[in-house]
Amino acid sequence: MSSFGLVPALAESQAGDVLEATDNVLLPQSVLRHAVGAGLKPRQLAAATGLPSWSLSGAEEYRVPSTGYLRTWEVVEHGLGDPNAAIEIAKRYVLGQVGLYDYLFSTAPTLGAGLEACGTYLGAITTNFRMAPGLETEQEVTFEISMINGEGRGRELAAQWGLAAIFTRSRLIMDGPVNPVRIAFEQQAPRNHDQLVELFGTTEIDFGAPSDSITVSVADLARPLRTADARLAEILHQHAARTQPVAPPHASTWLDHLAGIISTALDENSAGIDAVAARMYLSRRSLQRRLSEHGTTWRTELERVRRARYETADASLGRSGQAVLLGYKDHRSARRAVKRWDR
Template identity: 25%
Template sequence: MSGDIAAQTVTTADSATRNSGATVSIGFVTGMLSGMRSRGENVDDLLRGAGIPPAAIDNPGARVALRSYATLYKSVTEHLGDEAFGLLNTSLRPGTFEFLCRGMIGSPSLGIALERCARYLAVVLPDLRLEVERTHSWALLRIVEQSRVGHSRDDARRVFAFEWLLRLVHGLACWLVARSLSLSSVAFPFPRPTHADDYALIYTANSSFDASALEASFHANLLDLPIRRDDAALESFLQNGPETLTMLYRRDRETVRQVRDALAAALPASPGIDDIAADMHLSPRTLHRRLVQEGSSFRAIKDALRRDIALARLERENVPVSQLAHDLGFTDTSAFFRAFRKWTGQAPSRYRSR
């Protein structure tokens, strides 16, 4: 870990909230860089430019700020001139994402937009094929490997290629219809990666692995939603490019965001779902249902918030572990130790030293 150690321990709820910025597992960073690293290219300057210590990629328990991840996304694609990060046998030249968006935005419905997306990708992306299937009640996004990506099923290039393309298509679909589109389940065609706990926030908590192809299911009636973005909105969206989509998985879950903010503001208290529901003028059952619809749960949100604050403060401050446990609302230090080992696979002191 790098960064100056703060001279003063911060314990207020406001400070905890400031340190609660969303993070992603280092596994997504190593996946993004796997194409470059497989060719022996040095990635240290790109990491530093995004505010990520190069040593972090050797620490499987590390996490990085979501904004740093988005910055790295843009830097890698610009450096390579490839919007697919050098992962695939055929590169995606700059402008591919823009013309994908322009081809989808004039569609009358999401279903038509996704069909256009599949046809476009078939032309520019021969390694992976996107299919859209509809039954009476369910719709299915399927991503099929056309030619081998990486050397094995769990090759970091192959894993990230599927992660990236599903997030790209799903995030773009959410943006086009201006609302969250909850995935009911996703089956991934590789063994469970070490960073799979993040899938509950990015895709769905109902994820499975070792499938023959990637299959993401959702309610079929979502395909009938109208496209709500116009050309003016697209121009603004394209100012940031596809890295914008890396930011959407927090923003397209409004209830998740509200619960996370409420829990952060309450620290070091640890309110339950009944308390948060009352503050939001909802019944606990309604709050639970909305969180399920957004692919999350009260427990998952609380765990993620505590984890993100703990990692940020261990990196930046010389705060005693006992004080940090108290500030995060743990009943005792040993409970915090158990939770931290579950999050990172190591003790807080070990994480800080690395």
């Protein structure tokens, strides 16, 4: 079993420079489509996640920053009001929803070979994770799954879905049930994890572990997959080897995303903190906490956006026009702000 491969933690340029971790757009699509099906609005979701507008329909060749994918989990959980969102989405797994990565797995001869392909070509779906074999005995093998960049609730939900998808995918193309021997999560135990027990098919679920991991019996790893196709697998492996990893797009920060939301809100005369928090699928308190984590405040960021709009505005814009552009109720407030910036 020692042949299971480690994939690079991050995409690298030819010069060796470490680039931003990225995910195949099919990952956030899996989450967003569930949310839309549950009644959330696509345009609002795209704005709240900070992902490009084409994220719901982009082809497999497109990549998005991993921060955007993790943010998608936070937005969807908040929008649905469901702490088990990752579990519910994993239950509805459809073979092929993550494209090439699914077919690298499904064309393998056995479960073990499928997991090996997933470890070797993990870059086809994400450069933000590693999957590698850990402790190995005659009866079982543990696979450790680590995330390179990520924190908070988005990380927790992505980990739940990622580990669950290994088994929901496997059950679609194997005869008879397949369940892990054990599951371990870095995250702390939720108040109730009955749904995780039901999904994984085991009560052996540990929380607060050193790393996320799955343990599978050697007997299960040797079980065949109904969809095995040696010739197609060879073609897919060659394609995956040529196309991964993909160079990531230009990086943007969470504060840049917030600035875009504030600017849109100013255009619509709704730039209060509560309204902006709602656009980001956050509570007022959560937005303030995120601002504090970035060493800033709501007032500071609102001022920053207003000043940027003023500095790029038409010089012939009058006081009343400036007040509208900057989201002030009267031109006197706008005049005071302009004087402050022009000092």
